[in-house]
Amino acid sequence: MQYYWKNGVQVSRGFDDDAVLVKPGRDGSYEKRAYDPDELFAEYQAMGRRFKAGSKHKVYTRGAKLTDEQFNAFMQRLSDAKTLDELHAVGDDILKEWTPNENGRYSAQWDEMSRHAQALEKEMQSKHDSVSGVSAAIDPEVKAWARQFPNEKLWVYREDGELFFREGSPTGVKTTDAEDASFRNGKAKHTHTTSIGGTFGEDDIWFTTENWLSEHEVEDTYHGITYRLVRNADASEESVEKFARAYEEESFRNYDRILGEIYDANGGEEAHLHGATLEEKLEAEMRLKPIQHEWLTNNAGSWGYDYYQAT
Numbered sequence: 001m002q003y004y005w006k007n008g009v010q011v012s013r014g015f016d017d018d019a020v021l022v023k024p025g026r027d028g029s030y031e032k033r034a035y036d037p038d039e040l041f042a043e044y045q046a047m048g049r050r051f052k053a054g055s056k057h058k059v060y061t062r063g064a065k066l067t068d069e070q071f072n073a074f075m076q077r078l079s080d081a082k083t084l085d086e087l088h089a090v091g092d093d094i095l096k097e098w099t100p101n102e103n104g105r106y107s108a109q110w111d112e113m114s115r116h117a118q119a120l121e122k123e124m125q126s127k128h129d130s131v132s133g134v135s136a137a138i139d140p141e142v143k144a145w146a147r148q149f150p151n152e153k154l155w156v157y158r159e160d161g162e163l164f165f166r167e168g169s170p171t172g173v174k175t176t177d178a179e180d181a182s183f184r185n186g187k188a189k190h191t192h193t194t195s196i197g198g199t200f201g202e203d204d205i206w207f208t209t210e211n212w213l214s215e216h217e218v219e220d221t222y223h224g225i226t227y228r229l230v231r232n233a234d235a236s237e238e239s240v241e242k243f244a245r246a247y248e249e250e251s252f253r254n255y256d257r258i259l260g261e262i263y264d265a266n267g268g269e270e271a272h273l274h275g276a277t278l279e280e281k282l283e284a285e286m287r288l289k290p291i292q293h294e295w296l297t298n299n300a301g302s303w304g305y306d307y308y309q310a311t
Contacts, residue, residue: 064099065106071113074098078117083252087120141278142285146170150193150221156213159185170194180211187215192222196282198289199227199296199309202248209240217310226310227293235304243303247295254291259284 066074074094081087094113098105147169154173156164164183166173170193175183188208192198197220200208208216208229216229231240262280276284293309300307 062101063104063106063110064101066098066109070098071109074113075116078113078120081120087117091117139281142281143169143171145278145282146194149195152191152193154190155188156183157187158182183211183213185212185214187217188213189217189219192218192220195222196285196289197222197225198286199293200229202244202251205229205244205247209244212237212240224311227296228308228310229296229300230306232301232304232306234301239304243300243305246299246303247292250295251288251292255284255288258287 074097077090077094078087081090104110149170151167152170152173154164154166154168154175158164164179164186166175168174173190188211190204192201199220200216200218204216204218207213212231214231217226218228219226259276259280262283263276266280296307
């Protein structure tokens, strides 16, 4: 056997007569196999090259760093987004404008911005809010108008038999993540108390699907009508999420369309949420409710729910 030095490491070539490497196997046994130190050294070098080329161990603290002005501007653009589509579009723009270096993007800034965007998205989805209409979640004027009506009430009959109850403003009955976790497979009921009334709002559907409720009932106390949504055997975790997203997209699309028609009919130059009056927004929401009811009647079954007007 020959010994020599290579790049500061002592290696050997060849074997003595009938010599082999004996190495423990993963199962605790011993396996005899041929052994070439040059080949092992080459593999070691290759591993080093792969590591330096970039892996999950990149030094992200050395990533591309924004100036304070750039970072604050990006954070403000995220905060200014009014809808989920706008928020996602801003996120895409930031990724394009914030060019990473060989170590990615500066981790402290990236993490803070990600948390900010996630919090905004969660707020927009308002999965913990039962709201009366599309614009109530984002329009202070509509929220202020709703305060003249009685509070909403929420009951959840948990799977273990315990009853959860909460009462809150007409535009929101908030629950915590911990409370939501206890609602799984439960049965919920809540009220809509404003004159808009009507069936499930987008946030009601999110509350139903994300908490995997077996049943959910909404009582329009103003008009004396009850609507019910019951999960059936065709539902899956994937299908119910798609259901909520489809309903949200359809509701916002129809709301914008209706509001535009009202705004244009009243002499408006452009159909835009912030260009309409409170009366026009409320009229749009009231006209939306029958459309939502029809959509749920025709489409809820495709996603694993039975939907109907109970009274």
